[in-house]
């Protein structure tokens with residue numbers, strides 16, 4: 001990529017509807033490059049590992065009043081407390097036990113984190129997340145997690161799908177959120193759809209994504 005990070009951010013921002021929140025995924029991206037993205041206008045940053053994020057957040061403390069950190073990677077239960085202390089959004093809540101643990105800890109810490117429930121529209125052995133039937137079955141228990149602000153759904157389509165199939169996954173995610181909303185839960189309001197990465201964000205936006213999570217297209221290929 002020959003263009004600068006600032007140019008790439010400006011180009012993508014200009015393509016996205018203003019209602020779509022652009023989350024810059026900064027895993028494996030050093031703090032000084034995050035600073036460049038900040039200067040180019042990014043205020044939402046996504047990380048997939050709690051420890052890596054905390055180290056960079058320390059280096060970027062001066063930005064912290066203006067920045068929102070999103071945890072987007074699988075969260076192990078033993079890191080749940082650290083995650084709550086360092087992220088205001090968790091997109092990757094992927095099972096009921098984790099949701100209940102986060103709810104308990106959030107109560108103790110006096111925080112009300114924003115969360116998305118990660119769902120697998122198609123079976124995918126390589127990804128964590130609820131199956132659709134399991135998520136529907138767990139809604140009564142999730143509705144009791146009063147310390148969590150359950151904001152919506154997150155999904156990642158399986159690898160190697162055709163565009164039409166990816167679009168279908170995203171459309172079905174939106175329809176699932178709608179179906180859940182029609183059940184009128186007191187504490188579950190699906191307003192956010194966190195879907196779309198560098199390779200498929202345009203399809204996600206077409207299907208109604210409200211948050212896209214972009215790494216490679218902004219910062220280049222990650223090593224490894």
Ligand SMILES: *Cc1c(COP(=O)(O)O)cnc(C)c1O
Nearest residue numbers: 025048072197198213214215216
């Ligand atoms: C790495 C990652 C992204 C960004 O992926 P790119 O293809 O680099 O844009 C988005 N979401 C999740 C959950 C990720 O782990």
